[in-house]
Amino acid sequence: MSAAPAGPAVRSGTTPSSVLENGCRELVDSFESFIRRELAPLAAELPETADLPPADLRDYVRRRSAALGFYAGDYPEELGGAGMPFTAVVLLHHAAGRSGCPLAPYALAGSDGPSPLLLQGTEEQIARYLAPLVRGEATRCLALTEPHAGSDAFRLTSTGQRDTATGEWVLSGRKTFVSNADRADFALAVVSVDGEATAFIVDMDNPGLRIGQRYEGMSGEPMFELILDELRLLADAVIGGEDGVGAAMGNGIDSLSRGRLVVAAMCNGIAEHALAQGVAYARERRAFGERIGSYQHVQEHLVSSRAEVESAKLLTLACAQLVDAGAEAPENAALAKLTSSETAVRVVDRALQVHGATGWVRGHPLEFLYRYVRMMTIIEGTSEIQKVIVARAMGLG
Ligand SMILES: Cc1cc2nc3c(=O)[nH]c(=O)nc-3n(C[C@H](O)[C@H](O)[C@H](O)COP(=O)(O)OP(=O)(O)OC[C@H]3O[C@@H](n4cnc5c(N)ncnc54)[C@H](O)[C@@H]3O)c2cc1C
Missing domain, CATH: 1.10.540.10 (Acyl-CoA dehydrogenase/oxidase, N-terminal domain)
Structure with missing residues (x-):
């Protein structure tokens, strides 16, 4: 043998x-x-x-x-x-x-740090904008979502037009739900140029850029409206220079896949942490004279969570290894993000349930996680959009 x-x-x-x-x-x-x-x-x-x-x-x-x-x-x-x-x-x-x-x-x-979009930048853009982000010396924001273009992110009404007299770009429109706009050094603004999505670098002190409404998120992180008010940019502000005009959608696909795997990994970690808290509590807390962990209804919460977290983690790590092997596929990242974010929401919910009123009290770590994790099925594409991506890859729709 x-x-x-x-x-x-x-x-x-x-x-x-x-x-x-x-x-x-x-x-x-x-x-x-x-x-x-x-x-x-x-x-x-x-x-x-x-x-x-x-x-x-x-x-x-x-x-x-x-x-x-x-x-x-x-x-x-x-x-x-x-x-x-x-x-x-x-x-x-x-x-x-x-x-x-x-x-x-x-x-x-994360979303305020170096963006793979900038890897498509010119040498000068990489040195001036990407390198300080990588060194942690600067932060940025992404101005993509619009009041009427969320999941349908590339149906943009904000526009960029060339001023033929000066060669400058003029950007007009309104962006919404932009994280870190109040702290960023610059924005990556995606607008439509002749109907094609195009990404520009905009310094936050540009006089044509205004922060409008502030939205308070459930877990404390604010988001902002950004108004592009006849905002003027030099000709070289398009990411990637002339070749970058109309290229934002193609360039964005890869960066979205990696961003989704990173969110998936954070979700799996959060779920593992919540599960560990649920298990520890179930082993100590007593009701009806027994440790609550001895009751099958409580075990169900914790064992189902363990099975789901372990599966989501395996899927995410395997997808990350495919990226390193040069076999990146958007539907894999979509599957991992869908599975991991939905799992994390469920696992945190169950861990809080196992804690009873203790977990519901303001200031308890699970109370915070319950609010924090809820964004994960919305950011980097909602769960429904991940399903749309997977369905398309399966030849449906
Ligand atoms: C915490 C947080 C931070 C964010 N940060 C940023 C940021 O920094 N920059 C930025 O530009 N944006 C940011 N966003 C916005 C985010 O990208 C959008 O919220 C997201 O793309 C969804 O768009 P929407 O909210 O307009 O929902 P909609 O697109 O209006 O969707 C509403 C519902 O309809 C569903 N739906 C839509 N289309 C379909 C379809 N074809 N099939 C099935 N279901 C569908 C969605 O899944 C959702 O359930 C942030 C959002 C959050 C929550």
Whole structure:
């Protein structure tokens, strides 16, 4: 009989998904140690009911993490990144969510950090705009959604027109639900040029750019309306220069796929954290003379959650590995984001249920997570839009 093929060395008691972490364990350990040693003590000083850490603390966390090489790890070293594989980035987001530390998400590049869209930029745009984002020295916002173009993101009514006399671009329109608009150094604004989506870089101090209404999100992060009021830009403000005119949709597809996998990873981490809290509580809390974890209705909440989290994590990590193998497919990222975000919402809900009134009290970590996780089935494309992508890939519709 032939011997079983030698696989990677695996610790006993390891979960199926952690097999896919092989090769990145040291990096994840070192990120977790950064969270434990540096971020957790800072988070412990925050008031219990403050949803959003102060802006200067978020800035500090971003810069410190960039200095340690975690923040935008998959960007090239010459821009200030660490040239990590995408799988490593996904694992770091998972670890940030799993840590339960409210500062950990700010240690990793998100929607205010470096955008793959800027990798399509000219040399000058990369040096002036992308590199400071990668180093954590600047932040940006994305102005894509419009009052009548949300899921249907490329049905834009905001326009960019060339002023033939000066060669400048003139942008007009209204953007909505823009995160980080109040803190960003510049915006990536996507508007229609002759009916084709085109991405521009707009410095936030441009006199034609105005912040309108402020919307308070359920979990404390505000969003803003941005008004493009005959906003004038130099001819070279299109991302990618002349070749970038009309190219935003094509360039955006890949970045959306990666963004979705990062959100999926954060969701899986959050779900794992909520599940751990549910299990710990069920092992201690007593009712009717027994630990509540001995009741099958409570076990059902926790075991179903475990099965779903483990499956979502496996799917997300496998998709990240496909990205590293050069086999990126939008429907894979859509499947992972759909599964992970819906799972996280369910798992946090169940963990709160297991805690009874204790979990519902303002200031309890699960009360915050319950509100925070709700955005995950909406951002980076709603769950319904992920289904549309998968259905199309299946030859339907
Ligand atoms: C926390 C947060 C941060 C955000 N940050 C930004 C940002 O920084 N920049 C930015 O530009 N935008 C941002 N957005 C906006 C976000 O991208 C949009 O909310 C999202 O694309 C959905 O658009 P909508 O809200 O207009 O919903 P709609 O498109 O109006 O959808 C409403 C409902 O209809 C469903 N639906 C729509 N079309 C279909 C279809 N074809 N089939 C089935 N169902 C469908 C949707 O799934 C949803 O359930 C943010 C949103 C949130 C919640």
